[in-house]
Amino acid sequence: MTEDEIIQAVRERYPAGERPPTAPPEAVAELEAAVGYPMPPLLKRIHLEVADGGFGRWGEALSLTETEFRYSDGERLVEEYLGWRGAPGHPPSVVPLLTWGCAIWSLVDFSTPEGRMWGWDPNARCPEHGEALFPEDLTLAERLQGWLDGTAAFPRAPAGPYCTER
Numbered sequence: 001m002t003e004d005e006i007i008q009a010v011r012e013r014y015p016a017g018e019r020p021p022t023a024p025p026e027a028v029a030e031l032e033a034a035v036g037y038p039m040p041p042l043l044k045r046i047h048l049e050v051a052d053g054g055f056g057r058w059g060e061a062l063s064l065t066e067t068e069f070r071y072s073d074g075e076r077l078v079e080e081y082l083g084w085r086g087a088p089g090h091p092p093s094v095v096p097l098l099t100w101g102c103a104i105w106s107l108v109d110f111s112t113p114e115g116r117m118w119g120w121d122p123n124a125r126c127p128e129h130g131e132a133l134f135p136e137d138l139t140l141a142e143r144l145q146g147w148l149d150g151t152a153a154f155p156r157a158p159a160g161p162y163c164t165e166r
Helices: 003-013 024-037 040-050 077-085 140-149
Strands: 096-100 104-109 116-120 133-139
Touching: 003 040, 003 096, 003 140, 024 077, 024 104, 077 096, 096 116, 133 140
Parallel strands: none
Antiparallel strands: 096 104, 104 116, 116 133
């Protein structure tokens, strides 16, 4: 799917009235300043053109602004990110996107324009360092397509070493 097709599919999957309003540009700028990298263009378009959170798996992507209603177990995206940022081995460019439940998360790497995906699963820890964070072989567009067509699987740690402390 092209970026425009993904945007349209997200709009159709979460019709107006069933999704939150879009985010203001200031909220995007706040998160980008905290992360130190620009938001991947597709994610930025979704937040600015479609909905500020409330999309993705079970409509649980975190919002940049929403504090009254929760679209996930987390806080506003910038606050959730700041909580993750200081964790040992956590790359500062990797930003939480949504939870799958059971402490499993999908995260997006802002240092990559395509938004490379990362997973967090405390049951799939690095044997040497105990890390639960691992890169996935997916882009944000591929992850969104899986959510939209119902084929997305839980984040899975790759075989072999994936530790960020190598």
